[in-house]
Amino acid sequence: MREAALWAYLRRDFHDVWQGSGSALAKEALDRIGALYDVERAINGKSPEQRLAIRNAESRSRVVAFQAWCERQLARIPAKGVLARAIRYALNRWAVFTLFLEDGRVAIDNNAAERAVRPVCIGLKNYLFTSSDAGAMTLIESAKLAGLNPQDYRADMIACINENRINRLDELLPWNWQPLAAA
Known part of the structure; x- marks a missing residue:
């Protein structure tokens, strides 16, 4: 390569x-x-x-x-x-x-690829700020990119974020997320 x-x-x-x-x-x-x-x-x-x-x-x-x-x-x-x-x-x-x-x-x-992943990269920065409009919108768009129902994802994530250890926050990212019912 x-x-x-x-x-x-x-x-x-x-x-x-x-x-x-x-x-x-x-x-x-x-x-x-x-x-x-x-x-x-x-x-x-x-x-x-x-x-x-x-x-x-x-x-x-x-x-x-x-x-x-x-x-x-x-x-x-x-x-x-x-x-x-x-x-x-x-x-x-x-x-x-x-x-x-x-x-x-x-x-x-690779401009096309960079444009495609930009919402996800911005989302990584904004996940902690879902109370802001920008953070919430990025979270919703990232959930959509991952093929999830954004409303279900956000509700489930908020329900379990306090129980999740800091070193396991990556499990809550849209592409790693497992619904509480499945977990």
Whole structure:
């Protein structure tokens, strides 16, 4: 198994620089990365073999050009600036950023997966605050994601939370939960 770095994180670094300073170089980096995402949108849903072939035809030259562009810019800008830090991040991890060009199964990022688990991750933080509207809503949505009846889950969880030991709170999470009747 090999590590694949996510272009979304690389893009975010340049986006932050552009938002903060209006840097034309950061904007150019965003445009270059955006061209890669255009290719990815076009190949979404295709087989790994088709994705790899299209990436080799359309993305590989853009990635090579982006790397050369980064190296040129790094020689021209202040070494301690945030833009230089973003460029060095890209260049230092280049092999893992370009794995998607070698394997059609590898995505350029995992934004879809991160969006899918975000409610659960936020829920983990908010479970202790079910008296707040945000915590209760997150708890309900997490229960739904786990295929539970949210009302039954919340009522059962509240009924047994005081009896549960602190080192066993994970048993109350929606994906581990067993109704009191079954326990």
